[in-house]
Amino acid sequence: MTASFPATRLRRTRAAAWSRAMHREVVLSPADLIWPLFVTDGSGVEEPIASLPGVSRWSVDGIAARAKEAVALGIPCLALFPNTQPGRRSEDGAEALNPDNLMCRAIRVIRDACGSDIGVLTDVALDPYTSHGQDGLIDGAGYVLNDATVEMLVGQSLNQAAAGADIIAPSDMMDGRVGTIRQALEGAGHANVQIMAYAAKYASAFYGPFRDAVGSGGLLKGDKKTYQMDPANGEEALREVAMDLAEGADSVMVKPGLPYLDIVVRVKQRFEVPVFAYQVSGEYAMIEAAAAAGAGDRDALVLETLTAFKRAGCSGVLTYHAAHAARLLNG
Numbered sequence: 047m048t049a050s051f052p053a054t055r056l057r058r059t060r061a062a063a064w065s066r067a068m069h070r071e072v073v074l075s076p077a078d079l080i081w082p083l084f085v086t087d088g089s090g091v092e093e094p095i096a097s098l099p100g101v102s103r104w105s106v107d108g109i110a111a112r113a114k115e116a117v118a119l120g121i122p123c124l125a126l127f128p129n130t131q132p133g134r135r136s137e138d139g140a141e142a143l144n145p146d147n148l149m150c151r152a153i154r155v156i157r158d159a160c161g162s163d164i165g166v167l168t169d170v171a172l173d174p175y176t177s178h179g180q181d182g183l184i185d186g187a188g189y190v191l192n193d194a195t196v197e198m199l200v201g202q203s204l205n206q207a208a209a210g211a212d213i214i215a216p217s218d219m220m221d222g223r224v225g226t227i228r229q230a231l232e233g234a235g236h237a238n239v240q241i242m243a244y245a246a247k248y249a250s251a252f253y254g255p256f257r258d259a260v261g262s263g264g265l266l267k268g269d270k271k272t273y274q275m276d277p278a279n280g281e282e283a284l285r286e287v288a289m290d291l292a293e294g295a296d297s298v299m300v301k302p303g304l305p306y307l308d309i310v311v312r313v314k315q316r317f318e319v320p321v322f323a324y325q326v327s328g329e330y331a332m333i334e335a336a337a338a339a340g341a342g343d344r345d346a347l348v349l350e351t352l353t354a355f356k357r358a359g360c361s362g363v364l365t366y367h368a369a370h371a372a373r374l375l376n377g
């Protein structure tokens with residue numbers, strides 16, 4: 047296809063708003079957004095998170111209110127993360143298996159408040175429950191053990207499914223966990239509970255504010271590089287995705303988001319499956335810091351970045367800006 051000037055003037059279709067609307071290739075809607083929420087103990091509690099301005103931890107009653115707000119805004123799904131109090135954290139993260147832990151209580155209040163009007167996606171990994179802040183069980187040298195951790199993750203997944211989770215989202219990056227969890231869900235009568243695999247999760251410097259939010263930041267010694275991916279690797283992400291799909295993942299996630307849109311594109315083109323991206327806490331904080339410093343218009347930055355995920359091929363985006371973006375989109 048050749049295009050030559052002046053027969054072709056690409057500015058023609060951009061000249062009027064109606065024409066720009068007509069030629070727009072992707073359209074962002076509230077249905078593209080998944081809203082991550084942080085759950086904390088107590089009732090009537092809202093705790094602002096200093097490193098995530100505008101984001102709070104909510105006690106379960108507040109979570110129910112956020113769920114109703116999400117339904118009203120047209121947001122189809124919430125993602126839950128617990129801020130487990132220090133006394134309930136342990137070396138093995140056993141609180142993850144407690145049927146009355148924060149996560150399970152939050153799932154139940156959302157179900158009571160909204161029925162099946164909203165999906166509940168639950169994080170599977172041990173970092174919100176361990177005293178050392180790692181996502182799994184560690185040996186004497188601090189190495190995160192794969193197969194023993196997977197056993198815990200299966201228990202955690204069944205616990206969440208029993209409480210009413212709709213989508214189990216393992217974010218731990220252990221090998222083989224998707225298949226083992228899938229098999230356990232089938233065996234326990236949860237055939238329709240989905241798995242969204244954090245398939246390509248990178249060992250990123252963009253997770254700092256999240257660790258403050260779930261209270262694991264100060265506990266974590268070292269890093270997560272023996273299980274999360276090296277930011278330099280793209281081919282390896284395709285292998286991760288291939289394995290998770292073969293093991294039964296219904297959808298896959300790339301995380302962080304914007305710095306890894308090339309991975310989203312490669313995954314989408316190679317596998318033609320639903321791909322989600324997580325615009326993580328550090329990305330949120332950068333946008334907020336830019337807006338606060340007068341370096342950019344907040345609303346425009348939010349909508350532009352979220353639209354970029356759609357253009358790259360995402361079915362949806364996990365973003366702390368979900369409610370704000372939905373309000374903007376709903377006009």
Ligand SMILES: NCC(=O)CCC(=O)O
Nearest residue numbers: 217252253256326327328
């Ligand atoms: N498993 C969920 C996360 O690690 C979220 C990271 C972030 O928002 O920075």
Ligand SMILES: [Mg+2]
Nearest residue numbers: 219220221286
């Ligand atoms: Mg993997």
